[in-house]
Amino acid sequence: MDIKFVKRDVLKEKPDQKNLGFGKYMTDYMFVMDWDQGIGWHDARIEPYGPIEINPSCVTLHYAQETFEGLKAYRTKDGRILLFRPEMNAKRMITSNERLCMPGFPEDMFVEAIEELVKVEKDWIPSEPETSLYIRPFVFATEASLGVHQAISYKFMVICCPVGAYYPEGINPVKILVEDELVRAVQGGTGFTKCGGNYAASILGQVRAEAKGCTQVLWLDGVNRKYVEEVGTMNIMFKINGEIYTAPIEGTVLPGVTRDSIIHILKDWGYKVNETHLSVDDLMKAGHDGTLEESFGTGTAAVISPVGEFVYKDDSVVVNDFKIGELTQRLYDYLTGIQWGNEEDKYGWTREVL
Incomplete structure (x- = not known):
């Protein structure tokens, strides 16, 4: 792509890497590209991060025609910058956009846009342990017109922020409520997409x-x-009687990049992975009889998040004495080791930004 660069007059002061939190500090620049009917994607640019002007009748404000992704850039001990499976995020965004009747953003352009922005923002990538640069690509309709319809203009944007742990608990176990009244997704809906409405x-x-x-x-x-x-921000897995259980990808569950990676690793380690329907009653029963050995969420933001307790109606079960399980810790150490360049990447998942 021919990417125009608009330089910022004064760069921001970098935050304390030891107290980043998640999503609090945006970097100096953002990537922007427009799509118009009859023209396609055009005018790629990296410009100073700041407000964007939209019309009050913008389609997205009223009908939520919007999708997004999330991935990270990692700084290795020897100073290299690594992305983790960005092509998977690109493909998932194309799938999400198809469901919402939005133009797909080509995979090669997606990866190039992220790499070029990360190069500009390389000084924002933190080096403290357990930190990274979170990258948020998103697409939204910009047409100013009321009425439910497929829009004729869109923006693709990428913003970044240095981050620490997603949950305040960090890698410590979390307590989870099983929701039995509200629903998140149904077959035929948008549950498999990464759209704001979900x-x-x-x-x-x-x-x-x-x-x-x-x-x-x-x-x-x-x-x-x-x-x-x-889970609201993660896929989830359960270790029951030595086997792994997780919900199948059938249209209601997000096909997570971390989920896919963990399944590959587990199978390589000899675990039987059951992508199947597990009832909440069987989950609670396994918790009470001790066969629920571990449970953990998987996602880009938290990577691996151990679950210490499930609360369901008037019942609750504690998992592994509310301690991180041996397998959960091993998976976290191994996957983050690949992401930060401390483990051999035999899968070819990382992509160095040169």
Whole structure:
């Protein structure tokens, strides 16, 4: 691509790497590209991070035609910069956009846009342990017109922020509420896409969870309210009697990049991975009889997040004495080792930004 660069007059002051939190400090620049009917994608540029002007009748504000992705750039001990499987994010965004009747952003352009922005923002990539540069690509309709329809203009943008742990607990176990009234997704809907509407619909469940002292929500299937699917910000896995269980990708669960990576690793380590429907009753039973050995969420933001307790109706089960499990810790160490360049990447998942 021919990418125009608009230089910022004064660069921002970098935050304390030891107290980054998540999503608080945006970098100096952002990538922007427009799409118009009859023209396609055009005018790629990297410009100073700042407000964007949209019309009050912008389609996205009223009908939520928007998708996004999330990935990270990691600084290795020897100073190299690595991305983790960015092509998977690119392909997933294309799938999401197809479902929402939005133009696909080509995989090669997606990766190039991210690499070029990361090069410009390389000084923002933190070097403290457990830190990284979070990258947020997104697409939204910009047409100014009321009425539900496929828009005729869009923007693709990428913004970045240096981050630490996603959850305040870090790699420590979290307490999760099983939501049995509200639903997140149904077959034929948008559950497999990464669109803002899915997350907006999940906020009430999150509020309910926090009111009960829980960090996150475990969603059940939208038809029977019976089978466990995913957590609000992560896919989830369970180790029961030595085998791994996780919800299948059938249209209601996000096909997570970390989920896919963990499944590859688990199978290589000799574990049987069951991508199947697990009922919440069987989950709670396994928790009570001790066969639920470990549980952990998987996602780009948190990577691996151990679960210490499930709360369901008037019942609850504690997992592994509310301690991180041996397998969970091993997976976290190995995958983050690949991402930070400390482990051999035999899968070819990392991509160096040169």
